[in-house]
Amino acid sequence: ETGVTQTPRHLVMGMTNKKSLKCEQHLGHNAMYWYKQSAKKPLELMFVYSLEERVENNSVPSRFSPECPNSSHLFLHLHTLQPEDSALYLCASSRNKNTEAFFGQGTRLTVV
Amino acid sequence: DQQVKQNSPSLSVQEGRISILNCDYTNSMFDYFLWYKKYPAEGPTFLISISSIKDKNEDGRFTVFLNKSAKHLSLHIVPSQPGDSAVYFCAASGGTSYGKLTFGQGTILTVHP
Numbered sequence: 435e436t437g438v439t440q441t442p443r444h445l446v447m448g449m450t451n452k453k454s455l456k457c458e459q460h461l462g463h464n465a466m467y468w469y470k471q472s473a474k475k476p477l478e479l480m481f482v483y484s485l486e487e488r489v490e491n492n493s494v495p496s497r498f499s500p501e502c503p504n505s506s507h508l509f510l511h512l513h514t515l516q517p518e519d520s521a522l523y524l525c526a527s528s529r530n531k532n533t534e535a536f537f538g539q540g541t542r543l544t545v546v
Numbered sequence: 547d548q549q550v551k552q553n554s555p556s557l558s559v560q561e562g563r564i565s566i567l568n569c570d571y572t573n574s575m576f577d578y579f580l581w582y583k584k585y586p587a588e589g590p591t592f593l594i595s596i597s598s599i600k601d602k603n604e605d606g607r608f609t610v611f612l613n614k615s616a617k618h619l620s621l622h623i624v625p626s627q628p629g630d631s632a633v634y635f636c637a638a639s640g641g642t643s644y645g646k647l648t649f650g651q652g653t654i655l656t657v658h659p
Contacts, residue, residue: 436589436591438589440589467647474651475651476548476550476635476648476649476650476651476652477590477635477637477647477649478649479646479647479648482646490646492646524589524590526589534580534592534595535580535592535647536592537582537589537590537591537592538589539587539588539589540587540588540589542587
């Protein structure tokens with residue numbers, strides 16, 4: 435138990451669906467992140483939020499839309515995804531810059 | 547352009563012996579380095595970190611060494627245990643990127659009883 439909880443753990447969606455991934459951290463951290471891990475690739479940073487403000491968008495397509503309503507919650511809204519978007523989506527949080535990030539267990543997303 | 551590389555996809559070690567996992571980086575702006583361990587169907591778990599002002603950091607059976615001139619870091623696990631079998635990722639951050647971790651591809655460690 436890392437203190438970062440992601441739901442759902444598994445998600446299958448069609449290309450025309452709209453769904454959301456949820457992340458919650460109970461660590462009092464100031465920064466939250468979305469990472470993507472595709473098969474046989476390193477983890478790739480998607481978005482960084484610091485104190486609820488998006489500080490980085492790593493050239494992610496607009497079909498992925500993050501939302502950070504407060505410092506404990508982070509969402510990733512998904513719409514009109516492609517099959518190549520199937521991957522493990524990981525949420526993480528950290529106290530501040532240059533401290534270790536703690537990861538949730540991830541959401542395994544399959545787009546059909 | 548991969549800025550963090552783990553050139554060994556896998557490593558097999560006997561229980562009780564030393565496991566040495568290696569990582570190379572190219573970005574001289576990196577000043578903070580981490581190792582994570584990942585089991586199947588779980589998120590990465592933080593193991594140990596080192597900042598660029600140090601060349602060694604130790605935590606129990608885990609020691610990370612940093613060679614800045616060679617842009618190389620390594621993770622030593624002594625003694626290795628079967629429960630250490632997992633995928634190990636090195637990661638780096640630094641410069642102006644706020645908390646942005648750049649990960650290597652991972653090394654699968656198998657510790658045989």
